Amino acid sequence: KESQDVVVLHVDIFTNYHEPEIAISAVKVLEKMGFQVLVTFVDTLGRPHLSKGFLKEAKEIAHQVISEWKHYAESEFPIIGLEPSEILTAKDEFLDLCEDEYLKDAQQIAKHCYTFEEFLAVNIERIPRAKLSESVIIHQHCHSKALTKKGLSSKVLSHIGFEVNELDSGCCGMAGSFGYEKDKYDLSMEIGSQRLFPAIIEDKKRSNVCASGFSCRHQIHDGTGFKAKHISVLISEKI
Structure with a gap:
């Protein structure tokens, strides 16, 4: 498929272990819109750590996720999150958390991150x-x-x-x-x-x-x- 028809769906720990029907529904909706869905399971993007003040651990998580996700951004794949606080951590806090060597990749990832409703609004005609x-x-x-x-x-x-x-x-x-x-x-x-x-x-x-x-x-x-x-x-x- 063309890159514009491939999307990455981030299934966060809350969805995966508590409400998996949300991810299943999201895949169904995106496929009905004509997208090929790649599912990525990352236990956390560091939101709970940030909320409780564990910045060192949050930074380590950010570096790991940036390393894993940079090829999605390089491929121009949208990265869609189901839990707003999780995906928006990658879009916002990663840029402040990461060391300089990770910043360029973090910026590219941030440009490709969407909440589920945000991505649907951009592609509403589908x-x-x-x-x-x-x-x-x-x-x-x-x-x-x-x-x-x-x-x-x-x-x-x-x-x-x-x-x-x-x-x-x-x-x-x-x-x-x-x-x-x-x-x-x-x-x-x-x-x-x-x-x-x-x-x-x-x-x-x-x-x-x-x-x-x-x-x-x-x-x-x-x-x-x-x-x-x-x-x-x-x-x-x-x-």
Whole structure:
């Protein structure tokens, strides 16, 4: 295949061991769009280490991943991540973490990294449409809000045929493992209860709920009882 039809799908540790159906759905969607999918399993890109202050270990991971992924960038293959905080670590923090000898390769890798919804939005004309009479509430991951364009999931799901409501909900309150810490739990639930939880619980349309972040989906379930779906799962069910 031509290089523009080959994509690399990064299956992170959270997806691989907890919600593999997300990766399976992503492959189905990308193949329906006409792409050949190469799957790469890297246990972590260093996000948990960075979040907890283990910078030395995070740097070692960055160097290892850069060495493994540089040939994807050289081949002009898009590298697509399912967990925003993971793939955006490669796109952003790697550039500050790595030693000078790795920087050129890190910059090339960063140029080819996409969140799943970001890549779909760029290639939206290749996504099949569906005849739907369904609505969806979207909660955008904090890393995506900071490092990608706003409204990408809305753009993609509207194209497919959903009635879209993207919440201006701020953080879900979980923030990685923050909300699981004993002394942070009450604050975590308070943050979620400000806007996110009420918007879902009080929704009279009984909409689908879409959240691309692993911790966001678990926080939504714990705070509302509703199961939020990754955008790949939501799309694969409809096209």
